[in-house]
Amino acid sequence: MSIYNLRVSLLRGGTLALVVGMVVLGPAHASLSSAIRIVLEKGKHYAPTDLFLHRGDTITLVNGDDNAVHHAFIEADRFAFDAGDQEPGKQATLTLKEAGDFIIQCGIHPKMKLTLHVQ
Numbered sequence: 001m002s003i004y005n006l007r008v009s010l011l012r013g014g015t016l017a018l019v020v021g022m023v024v025l026g027p028a029h030a031s032l033s034s035a036i037r038i039v040l041e042k043g044k045h046y047a048p049t050d051l052f053l054h055r056g057d058t059i060t061l062v063n064g065d066d067n068a069v070h071h072a073f074i075e076a077d078r079f080a081f082d083a084g085d086q087e088p089g090k091q092a093t094l095t096l097k098e099a100g101d102f103i104i105q106c107g108i109h110p111k112m113k114l115t116l117h118v119q
């Protein structure tokens with residue numbers, strides 16, 4: 001291996017270590033400043049039906065049904081969210097970056113509604 005190749009290898013190794021470090025630090029830092037909330041999709045309802053959040057919080061939508069597919073989405077002026085079809089047991093995450101009230105609907109079950117109140 002030439003010196004040039006060695007330098008390139010070290011550089012790549014350093015970049016990789018930096019990326020790994022950021023990934024490892026990311027969740028730990030996030031837990032200090034923001035919350036992760038679990039929302040259950042079950043029996044054609046979201047549980048809970050209202051959530052009070054702060055900007056930067058993340059919600060995880062979990063399909064807790066045995067058979068039903070859900071399709072969570074938000075249509076808002078400032079952003080859009082679409083989880084796509086969620087098979088039973090699948091999760092989708094959404095980080096709230098905007099303040100305001102937003103309604104998560106379900107493309108398959110029109111009565112499913114979850115209101116997010118983001119400060």
Ligand SMILES: [Cu+2]
Nearest residue numbers: 070071106109
């Ligand atoms: Cu649904």
